[in-house]
Amino acid sequence: MPRRTATMLASTLLLFALLCAGVFLKVPYSEMSPGPTVNTLGESRGEPVLQIAQRKTYPTSGHLNMTTVRVTGADYDMNLLEAVHGWLSGDNIVVPHENLYPNGKTDAESTQENAEEFSQSQESAKVAALKQLGIPVTARVVVSTVVKGSPSEGTLHAGDVIKAVDGSPVRAPEDVAKLVTKHKAGEPVEFTIVPAKDAEAAEKAGKEPEGSQKIGITTAKAEGDGHAIVGIKAGTDHTFPFPIDIKLADVGGPSAGLMFALGIVDKLTPQDLTGGKFVAGTGTIDDNGKVGPIGGIQMKTIGARAAGARYFLTPADNCASAAARVPDGLTLVKVDTIADAVQSLEKIGKGDTGALPRCAAK
Incomplete structure (x- = not known):
């Protein structure tokens, strides 16, 4: 066999071997890519994203799009070729799998966490918008x-309104832990609550929950320093x-909060905030x-520009990263509060x- 032919054959076999290795060699990485964007002033699946009743609303124009990122699933095994392609791609980012799914988090656990964060972001968006x-x-x-x-299982339930602990009024979530930890583990503590079902009925009627009852719980010992606990996490709910109502399916996480809030403000404001801009x-x-x-953040700016956006409201703490790679034709606007964002929209x-x-990039 001629030397040149042998060399070409050997190179071809080596290339084939490397390709096979690239396909079958799994690497501990995941990929992020730009996801779809949704106009919070518009519709999704045939119904308005923001639905406000019993209050005068005003016509809006333009777009206030929330943005998303696609990620590979927790069970997806990326191979070396896919990782290299992602590293070389201009629109995707390859990151360590642990960054997206720490401590072996499963797809189901990630989905549940994202759903909870998304629900909380909607609640906070409503509160922030109305306060604005x-x-x-x-x-x-x-x-x-x-x-x-825990000691509270079967006695307290998610959604129960906590009015007092040991007769002391509760005004903030952190008050609960402060009052419980005044006890030693094994001592009883008394909660004054409005049951979740009564609170939900009152909320639907636009009223404050009434009909409180007292419940005694024996505290347990926490791991570590052994302080008294009852086994609940306190939060805040609103009337x-x-x-x-915010109607948007197949989206999770907390990152749409700002855009939901601005959409609500725009619909409740006589002035058309965007002036028809995207x-x-x-x-x-x-x-x-x-x-x-x-x-x-960079995946979101790419997705936004591809959808037609000319301005992108960027959290102040993300500014440097976003500015390091700005899609052509997109202006990054720095925001730290909803008031900042409203003022920028007016401009x-x-x-x-x-x-x-x-x-600005650092």
């Missing part, structure tokens, strides 16, 4: 979760002065309107974009 508009919202402390096998964005939001950072709507606070 000066509309009062009533808050109350509730049982958020009950730990399985809204009129119904606000604005997208992302960011968590708390009850006080503080905007927090999210993951996958965008009026065409006064020169004064916008913009993200």
